[in-house]
Amino acid sequence: MTVTPTKPAETLNPAAGGKQAPSGRKRGNGKQLLAIWLFLVPAAVLGMYFKFIPMVEGIRLSLFKVQPFLGDVFVGFDNYVSVLTDARFMDALGHTVVLGLTQTLGALVVGFVLALLLEGQARSLWVLRTAIFLPVVTALAVVGEIWRILYFPTPDGPLNSILSSVGLGPLQFLNGTDTALWSIAVVGIWSGAPYNMVIILAGLTGVDRSLYESAGVDGATVWQRLRYITLPALRPSIVIVLTLAAIRSLRSFTEVYVLTGGGPAGSTEVWMTRMYSLGFQRNDIGVASAAAVLLLLVTLLLTVGTQLLARRKAQR
């Protein structure tokens, strides 16, 4: 989730590096080496069966027209063409991007505001932070059910009655084609912001307090303090938050599936829900696999891109 993978070079063992073992034992003897590889067997077997075989199989299937009992027919890149020319997939792509951007930026801003508000040592703040973190810990499916009830679209539904008390009309929320996507985005922000809050709070503890003090002596306003001291110090945390959220939102499935299932009238269909309905409900496995491979490629590009960016920054 929050991992910034290190360079493979860093994974070299510090125990063996540095001072070379005086006994001349550099790579360990044969028995030790055997033990090392044996320790890797469980991970290797599980990874093979449940990650890499499916990945290879998915790439293979994406090149075939998959027909149960009739045999698969090799069709080359036809499946990719059907994905890229399918209007519903393109709509889904648009929704994925809109939802991803809104959720990512919304959760970042809200998380930042929460962190600024709840920064401090007081025990009451700590209790409040614990309470606010609940949405992150709760399973997404449960969060979805909670919000389906809050979004109940009659005028006396929980959120609508709050809205009407401040003079706003009842909204359709998840049932309206205009409001459904935004309603999902709000749920995403609600459940994602506290996570960002913790990352940003951790970043805030690293800010040099004496800078605040000298800025105060120089008569800087609170806004200037945020702009010139806090934000630059938080840049690494923010970069992490943004990439993680971007990658996560590409494959967001559970909340959309639970909240709307892609409806109403396809107005909230995202890449994953479209893929799911193609692959599991309409059994169009070839095309769905092609969509999955495309998703994998984009994720890969995003991850590698961030890695390069992070590494360049680290060298500076």
Add this chain to the structure above:
Amino acid sequence: MTSQTSTPTAVRKSRPSASARFDSALGWSPRFGTNMALRMMLCVLVFCIFALPFLAIISGAFDRNSSPTEISLLPKTFTLANFEAAQQQGLWRYLLNSLVVAGGGLLLQMTVSVFAAYSLSRRKFRGQALVMLLVLMTMMLPEEVIGIPLSLVLGDLPLLGISLRGTVLAVILPVGIWGFSIFIMSEFMKEIPAEIEEAARLDGVGEFRMLFTIILPLCKPALGVIGIFGFMMVWDQYLLPLIAANDPSDYTLTVALSVLRNDTTVGPGVLLAGAVMAMIPSLLVYLFLQRSMIRGITSGATKG
């Protein structure tokens, strides 16, 4: 790993309170006044937005006539009837499924991670960089991305010809491998000084005992971290239990909620009871392992 986050705190505590004005980015003042009142009001608002929905759901689960249009913070007529009705809907069975999957999956994941991390962090061997790369790749291959072929594999395990579908193993085994846990664990193990290990080796301690009696006891905080994140990851699974099931009776609790919702014969009270049941285990794990949680989040973030 987390030293960055703890030192500034200690420094700040020892300072005189006169400089408290410069403690936070917004310069919150600890003294009573408009500043404090504003902060308290905002805190109350934030609490309402993030925590009140949970109270409303819990109250609805214990309310006799709960309906989405009548949600309150305290049940009007307290009852356990919703939970009894939930039992008739087989919710306990779903909860059992969930607990078996979470327990088994987490245990497997932690074991696999500890073994793999030990190899990757304490030893040097040929092909290590490649293994690490593959480990990191497992993080990029979540169930969503490989869902379709994964469901085929679960139905017919290559070479073995076994079908896992409809068994708890179909969920437990795939969640057993997670690059995040391996990565966090090996990062932590790297920081254990080599001298401890060398001393043990002089005493003729073998690899297995080295791991379990020397290294692992020093890794308790990291076990907490991968425990809580692993639990959340397993408990949050939705697509995997969905595609691994033969029929709805194999569902985990989180997936079963949607079955309940679409069943018009059960009221919203039962659905809420199910939601509360699905919330409680993650709540307990969170409350017990909170510190580890913060450590886990920040260890990834502050490294960038």
